[in-house]
Amino acid sequence: MRTLDPLYPHDDGDQIRGGLLTLLRGTGLPVAFGGMVQPGGPPRMTITELAGTTTAALRGLAINAGAGLGGKALALGLPLRVDDYPVARSISHEYDGPVAAEGLRSVVAVPVVVHREVRAVLYGAVRQRLALGDRLVAAAVDAGRELERRLTDRDAARAALTTLRTAAPGPVGSRRSPDTVPAPGAAGPEWEEVRQAHAELRGLLRRIDDPELRDRLDAVADRLAGAVTRPEGGPPGPANPLSPRETDVLACVALGCTNADVADQLGLRPETVKSYLRSAMRKLGAHTRLEVVVAARRAGLLP
Known part of the structure; x- marks a missing residue:
């Protein structure tokens, strides 16, 4: 998580929450969650924001690059989906326990890329096996693009404020x-x-x-x-x-x-x-x- 700026007081969680709401509205999916990629060190993101969940099983879950659906999306920088998470062969299964505790089956993960770096991952999910169509995935990707725009503008505002403060x-x-x-x-x-x-x-x-x-x-x-x-x-x-x-x-x-x-x-x-x-x-x-x-x-x- 980034340090708050007194002139720019909103944190990363505020941005992620907005992205989740956009994803829910655009896709009609009942569950969404996500978090920011931690700066420095090996690529890893932590799930900090939840919408539509019934447990806290996913909160605070650290996702390593390449692991599970979101970790694979983080590593590749590409949106990915699975229609039945527990048995999906295209992903590894380090996080089956928390996913099962929340009862999730079909999941889409969208990386949020800012300045050629993955800065966050947004997930949308449903609790039954469902073929996630291209239109639904496109709507999830649109939510990711909107968050990319917000983060880009936030970075530019912070950079401008830093210049103004020092000069x-x-x-x-x-x-x-x-x-x-x-x-x-x-x-x-x-x-x-x-x-x-x-x-x-x-x-x-x-x-x-x-x-x-x-x-x-x-x-x-x-x-x-x-x-x-x-x-x-x-x-x-x-x-x-x-x-x-x-x-x-x-x-x-x-x-x-x-x-x-x-x-x-x-x-x-x-x-x-x-x-x-x-x-x-x-x-x-x-x-x-x-x-x-x-x-x-x-x-x-x-x-």
């Missing part, structure tokens, strides 16, 4: 003191790194489904931008006149992105990006892309 002034980081906070438009590789992380974080915000977590990350991005133009503990600036999407667009434009680049990063149409950019210019009294970025930095809306 930014004020409430987010600690390497600069309040009296050395740069003026708007400050240059240097450190601040370019901060701005890149800020833009990535703002782009991720719209893809995060949890509203509480999205609000927390949004607040971090806003504190970073405001810290550039006022010392730590100073009074807050005026309310942000820009909409969240206008701020997202400007964060990308400030990095030199074209409208097409911004559209690709934020999942928007280029025409929509132009509309947000024109609106931001109007609100900040700017007439060019450079002017609106400078105005946004002076107003504490961008780092």
